[in-house]
Structure formats: C-alpha cells, structure tokens
Amino acid sequence: xxxxxxxxxxxxxxxxxxxxxxxxxxxxxxxxxxxxxxxxxxxxxxxxxxxxxxxxxxxxxxxxxxxxxxxxxxxxxxxxxxxxxxxxxxxxxxxxxxxxxxxxxxxxxxxxxxxxxxxxxxxxxxxxxxxxxxxxxxxxxxxxxxxxxxxxxxxxxxxxxxxxxxxxxxxxxxxxxxxxxxxxxxxxxxxxxxxxxxxxxxxxxxxxxxx
Amino acid sequence: xxxxxxxxxxxxxxxxxxxxxxxxxxxxxxxxxxxxxxxxxxxxxxxxxxxxxxxxxxxxxxxxxxxxxxxxxxxxxxxxxxxxxxxxxxxxxxxxxxxxxxxxxxxxxxxxxxxxxxxxxxxxxxxxxxxxxxxxxxxxxxxxxxxxxxxxxxxxxxxxxxxxxxxxxxxxxxxxxxxxxxxxxxxxxxxxxxxxxxxxxxxxxxxxxxx
DNA sequence: CAAGAAGTTTGAACGCCACTCAAGGTGCGC
DNA sequence: GCGCACCTTGAGTGGCGTTCAAACTTCTTG
Numbered sequence: 001x002x003x004x005x006x007x008x009x010x011x012x013x014x015x016x017x018x019x020x021x022x023x024x025x026x027x028x029x030x031x032x033x034x035x036x037x038x039x040x041x042x043x044x045x046x047x048x049x050x051x052x053x054x055x056x057x058x059x060x061x062x063x064x065x066x067x068x069x070x071x072x073x074x075x076x077x078x079x080x081x082x083x084x085x086x087x088x089x090x091x092x093x094x095x096x097x098x099x100x101x102x103x104x105x106x107x108x109x110x111x112x113x114x115x116x117x118x119x120x121x122x123x124x125x126x127x128x129x130x131x132x133x134x135x136x137x138x139x140x141x142x143x144x145x146x147x148x149x150x151x152x153x154x155x156x157x158x159x160x161x162x163x164x165x166x167x168x169x170x171x172x173x174x175x176x177x178x179x180x181x182x183x184x185x186x187x188x189x190x191x192x193x194x195x196x197x198x199x200x201x202x203x204x205x206x207x208x209x210x211x
Numbered sequence: 212x213x214x215x216x217x218x219x220x221x222x223x224x225x226x227x228x229x230x231x232x233x234x235x236x237x238x239x240x241x242x243x244x245x246x247x248x249x250x251x252x253x254x255x256x257x258x259x260x261x262x263x264x265x266x267x268x269x270x271x272x273x274x275x276x277x278x279x280x281x282x283x284x285x286x287x288x289x290x291x292x293x294x295x296x297x298x299x300x301x302x303x304x305x306x307x308x309x310x311x312x313x314x315x316x317x318x319x320x321x322x323x324x325x326x327x328x329x330x331x332x333x334x335x336x337x338x339x340x341x342x343x344x345x346x347x348x349x350x351x352x353x354x355x356x357x358x359x360x361x362x363x364x365x366x367x368x369x370x371x372x373x374x375x376x377x378x379x380x381x382x383x384x385x386x387x388x389x390x391x392x393x394x395x396x397x398x399x400x401x402x403x404x405x406x407x408x409x410x411x412x413x414x415x416x417x418x419x420x421x422x
Numbered sequence: 423c424a425a426g427a428a429g430t431t432t433g434a435a436c437g438c439c440a441c442t443c444a445a446g447g448t449g450c451g452c
Numbered sequence: 453g454c455g456c457a458c459c460t461t462g463a464g465t466g467g468c469g470t471t472c473a474a475a476c477t478t479c480t481t482g
Binding site for chain 3: 260271280
C-alpha cells in the first residue's frame, strides 16, 4: 500500500534531529489552503495542480503526503475538527453555569455563517462516505466527541439541579440531530436560514428539552 | 446554451402524433437506473459510459437529454421527489385525524433505511450546491413543498383542536430541521441511527412541539 | 568528514473521465 | 416519397487524479 502519511508526524522525537524543512508545517499549510479552497468553490473544483500552484509546489507532492484526494479531504476535516475539539475542551473546563455552557455549546456547533468551511467539509464528506468505509468510521469517531461532551454538560447540569433531564443520552442525540439539520440549512442558505435564526431555534428547542 | 432538456417533455400534446420511440420513457429509464446506481455506489462511481452500458445505449446519448452530470443528478432528484410529492398530496387528501396525518408525514419524510436512494441524492446535491446556484434554487423549491404541506397539516389540526400550536411556521421549520438531521444520520448509519430510532425520536419531539 | 541512507520534490506519463460534435439514422407530416 | 426534425452514435478533446522513476537534500554513521 502507500502508507506514507504520518511519516512527518513522528518527527522531532529526537532532541537534536528534526527532519529537514519540517514536513508538518508544509502539511498544515496544505490543509489550510485546501480548506479555504473547498469553502470557496467546493471540492469538485479543487484540483491537485490548482492547489499545488497556490502553494508553490507540485501536484505530486501533495499526494506524497496524503495519498489521495479523499484522504486529503479527511485530513482537512480532522484538522478542522481538532481545533474545535480543543475549544470544546476549554468550554468544558470553564467555571460557568451549565445552562450557559449549553448555550455556548450551541454556538460552537452551528456554522458561523453560510459557506462555513468546517460544514462545507462535512457536506463533501457525506457524499463520499457511500463508497468509502474508512470515511464513515472517522465520521462516527468525530461525532462521538460532540456527543460525549454534550452528555457531560447535561449530566453535570442535572447534578447541580440547573437542568432537568431524565435521559441525557436521548436528549443529546435529539439535540445533535436538530443542530445538524439546522447547520446544513444554514451553510446552504436553505429557506433563508441564518446563523441567528438557527441559534434562536436551537435555543427554543433546548429550553423545551431541559424543561 | 444547451437547452435540450425538456424537449421530450412536451410530446404527446397532439392526439395522433407521439414523437418516435417516445423520449420520456427513455428518460425515465435513465433516471431510474441512475438513481439505483447512485444509491449503490455513489455519484462519483457513476460514469456516463457505465450508466450507458446498463441501459444498452451510449454515453453521449444520456448527455443529449441531460446536458451534464450535474443536471442528471438534479433531474434524478426531481424525479424522485415528484413521486413523493404525489404521495404527500394523497396523504393531505385523506380523511384521517391531524395527529395521525402528522405521524404519516414523519414516515414519509424519513429515509426507508440506510442508503435510501432519495436521501443519497440529497447528500450528493448538497456537495455540488456550493458551486452551482441553479441547484440551490431547485433545492429551495422542493423544500418549500414539504414545508407548505406540513404547515397545512398543522393549521388544519389546530383548527379542529386536535393539535395545540401557536406558530405553525416556526413549528414546521424546527420539525423539518430535526427530520433532516435525523435523516442524514440514518442514511449514513451514523451513531447507529436506524429508521426506527429516528422515527421514535421524531415522534417524541413532535409530541413536545404540539404540546 | 566522507559516503550511504532516508526523506523530499519534481514532472512526465497513464488511464479514465465528462463532455463535444459531426455524421448518419429514423419516423412523421405533407 | 420527400423534407424536416428529432434521435443516436462513437471518435475526439482537454483535463483530471494518480503513479513513478529520477534527481535532490538533509541526516546518520563509521
């Protein structure tokens, strides 16, 4: 197989060494540029040679790291979700009331606006998931992160009697499904949905779910 | 431009005539086969020549009717949604209680199971909407059909005091967003979501929304 | 510090794809 | 039975993702 990905990941293990012009920085730039390009014109219009030109390198070089366009997409999504997972962790650690925390969670999940890069990546991934089992697994894994953190917020809130919940898992599932639907509508600009209207709807639904 | 699509649509206007080997049947078969193929392996793996072979024709011939792969996708979606719109109309006309009607609506909207052809088409379309304004308009139009019918059900139910609703439009929007989220999760098999679990969740949410 | 190993970068080459188009075929109305 | 409009084909075109051998650069080892 290929299995070239991840080579640069284990660099900097020795104190003295550090391999060459540091592959990780190169990869990060690639992902950053790829995400921006996908958000602008969609994955279909993103070509290897086009992206290479934006980066001042060659098409073959990008594939040296990522192996295929599908893998590049997955890496871009992971890259984008990793930063959000950190923000979520910071949110969880903050010392604010559970209901406020829940509200911040909603804001973190929903797209910042139409064509939100992170959500555009999701739409592209969903289309490619059909023919690629690996993508589905990765997807499930990321989703589980959101689910787990939301459940944590709910349980903590219930413990302190700030929130009233019988089944945190069920509530979390339903809320995430609603948020996902609102998000796709917002990114696509369907039915005039905006971040604000989506947020308002999510808040109303949340209030109803936690009584 | 191209503007070949729709030519066969106006056939059979004269009583005697009927143009040749009837283009519509040919187109219907193409769409049917295309939908099946997309549901099986995704749009990316569907090639013009491959589809042509399944149909016993040439790749160029399919494009003679649809103009491009994107247009073929859109036509397939319209074809798929048209049949559902009819079913919805039949549902609206039926003489059953509003709450029962609402429940049937949920069943009609949600995917029949993982890899539901209709929903696979939606996922593919979402990915292509970014770079194609025409697709977004079509999308909005179809969505409006669901929204309008749902609002009708809600208002009629409220009139007869079967359902308790203050703002039918808002309730319909929220319910549709939830249904959409549940649907994508079901088609993709995310988080172990099945039609049954999605339906159960939709019912609980519905009950909460109409008091 | 020399020389081989390991990692990086390139660009030409390949097979496949959506899409075009000119040519020929086919049925209908007159 | 002729002309017109529509239908059908398949070879051709440009561009795509992907492969790969070769050149290049940095690191490691004796």
